[in-house]
Amino acid sequence: MSNRRTVLGLGAVAGGMLVTAKLSTELLERWPGGARPGDPRFRPAAAAVDVPPPFTVPMPVPKELRPVIASAGVDVFRVDMTPATVEILPGVRTPALTFGGQFVGPTIRARAGRTALVQFTNRIDMEANVHLHGGHVPASSDGFPTDVIAPGRSRTYTYPNTQPGATLWYHDHAHGMEAEDVYRGLHGFYLIDDDAERGLQLPQGEYDVPIMLRDAAFAADGTLDFASFARPVVLANGRPQPYFKVAARKYRLRLLNAANTRVFTLTLGEGATMTQVGSDGGLLPAPVPRTELTLASAERQDVIVDFSKFPLGSQVVLRDATSGPVLRFDVVRRAADASRVPAALRPLPPIPAATAERDVTMSFDLSRPMPVGMLNGHAFDANRVDIAVRRGSTEIWRIGNGDPPGFDHTFHMHATHFRVLDRDGKAPTPDDAGWKDTIYVPAGARNIRVAVTFPQTTGKYVYHCHFLEHSAAGMMGVMEIQ
Numbered sequence: 001m002s003n004r005r006t007v008l009g010l011g012a013v014a015g016g017m018l019v020t021a022k023l024s025t026e027l028l029e030r031w032p033g034g035a036r037p038g039d040p041r042f043r044p045a046a047a048a049v050d051v052p053p054p055f056t057v058p059m060p061v062p063k064e065l066r067p068v069i070a071s072a073g074v075d076v077f078r079v080d081m082t083p084a085t086v087e088i089l090p091g092v093r094t095p096a097l098t099f100g101g102q103f104v105g106p107t108i109r110a111r112a113g114r115t116a117l118v119q120f121t122n123r124i125d126m127e128a129n130v131h132l133h134g135g136h137v138p139a140s141s142d143g144f145p146t147d148v149i150a151p152g153r154s155r156t157y158t159y160p161n162t163q164p165g166a167t168l169w170y171h172d173h174a175h176g177m178e179a180e181d182v183y184r185g186l187h188g189f190y191l192i193d194d195d196a197e198r199g200l201q202l203p204q205g206e207y208d209v210p211i212m213l214r215d216a217a218f219a220a221d222g223t224l225d226f227a228s229f230a231r232p233v234v235l236a237n238g239r240p241q242p243y244f245k246v247a248a249r250k251y252r253l254r255l256l257n258a259a260n261t262r263v264f265t266l267t268l269g270e271g272a273t274m275t276q277v278g279s280d281g282g283l284l285p286a287p288v289p290r291t292e293l294t295l296a297s298a299e300r301q302d303v304i305v306d307f308s309k310f311p312l313g314s315q316v317v318l319r320d321a322t323s324g325p326v327l328r329f330d331v332v333r334r335a336a337d338a339s340r341v342p343a344a345l346r347p348l349p350p351i352p353a354a355t356a357e358r359d360v361t362m363s364f365d366l367s368r369p370m371p372v373g374m375l376n377g378h379a380f381d382a383n384r385v386d387i388a389v390r391r392g393s394t395e396i397w398r399i400g401n402g403d404p405p406g407f408d409h410t411f412h413m414h415a416t417h418f419r420v421l422d423r424d425g426k427a428p429t430p431d432d433a434g435w436k437d438t439i440y441v442p443a444g445a446r447n448i449r450v451a452v453t454f455p456q457t458t459g460k461y462v463y464h465c466h467f468l469e470h471s472a473a474g475m476m477g478v479m480e481i482q
């Protein structure tokens with residue numbers, strides 16, 4: 001454990017510096033303008049490992065997990081957390097830490113109004129735990145960083161699914177290890193379906209596709225290189241720049257940025273429209289036509305793409321502004337399409353009057369040999385309550401980035417969702433729409449105001465930077481709902 005933590009410390013610096021200091025002279029020299037495909041720097045420094053050309057492997061859709069028991073009102077699932085050797089790059093064996101042996105864990109599809117009990121068994125040789133990102137769950141099932149599952153032990157998490165339909169994901173949250181563990185594969189989708197949403201007749205079944213985007217660096221022997229500055233290989237559902245065969249009809253694409261420390265800015269084809277219907281906490285009040293989506297680490301956006309707008313045989317590329325092609329959709333067949341995109345989806349309720357306002361400033365202590373992550377000047381301490389709030393109350397939090405230019409952050413709050421009111425006095429961006437649990441806090445952001453209504457549950461939850469190298473380095477606080 002101590003060895004692994006030491007390694008993590010180095011990784012924290014590397015990963016943190018990668019994104020946060022992207023404007024530093026040193027990095028600009030190494031990485032001017034970011035890597036582009038075809039640029040030799042797009043490959044890892046010691047790239048003896050073969051990264052295939054784009055669009056040579058198919059994109060899988062992670063398997064959906066069947067409940068082992070489905071009784072009145074309760075579904076029971078079992079998932080092993082286990083080391084596994086997986087194929088990410090074709091023909092290359094990569095050791096990973098997985099849920100259920102899959103590099104992108106099995107998708108858990110839950111139903112609103114039905115409790116899911118998920119028993120996780122830790123078959124990894126170190127402590128780990130599980131956080132349901134975006135889940136409204138009791139504190140005892142939230143994966144508090146020090147509330148871990150010992151090796152060889154099992155733990156059943158209770159997910160009440162009292163929130164509306166949404167694209168959530170589950171991942172490790174063991175303090176100090178979350179960055180490395182998630183990087184090595186402890187991530188999977190958790191989708192909540194609700195009847196009202198189903199009634200809208202958005203694309204369903206095989207036309208409802210979760211897509212996990214992330215990046216990775218590979219050492220020459222095929223292992224995932226966690227300490228690497230650069231993570232040049234972009235993966236969609238665990239494969240490098242894959243293709244995905246689609247029918248000429250509407251699809252719901254549930255896009256998740258599961259990269260530890262990266263911002264994707266996505267466009268489709270030659271400026272094709274992606275109709276956004278959902279964000280972190282589920283459906284927007286109305287569909288929003290978008291041509292460019294920005295997803296910081298852990299953010300989700302659900303979009304409807306109508307591939308019938310493209311001639312059969314078209315190849316439509318999803319592209320990231322920094323890394324280039326991410327995924328190619330090949331329009332290969334016709335299909336019936338009874339799905340719709342209604343003009344009204346799910347109304348957003350009015351925000352209750354706030355009873356408190358608080359500031360949360362995110363920064364590094366750069367005076368130390370290893371940068372330490374801080375919120376309001378304090379590194380994470382699991383035994384200290386940083387913010388106590390009243391259950392059911394509404395507050396306005398002003399999130400600021402206290403670091404010098406070049407240091408980006410993200411802000412994530414557990415237990416609930418919030419709404420972005422404004423950014424430094426300006427209107428929120430389209431990427432801030434709807435119910436959010438994670439927002440981008442770029443360099444220079446001083447006052448992003450969010451309104452949050454706390455749930456009726458009580459207990460200790462964390463809020464943190466979701467660039468996981470930053471939270472692992474201490475950029476995390478404890479809030480107690482009382």
Ligand SMILES: [Cu+2]
Nearest residue numbers: 409465467470
């Ligand atoms: Cu950060």
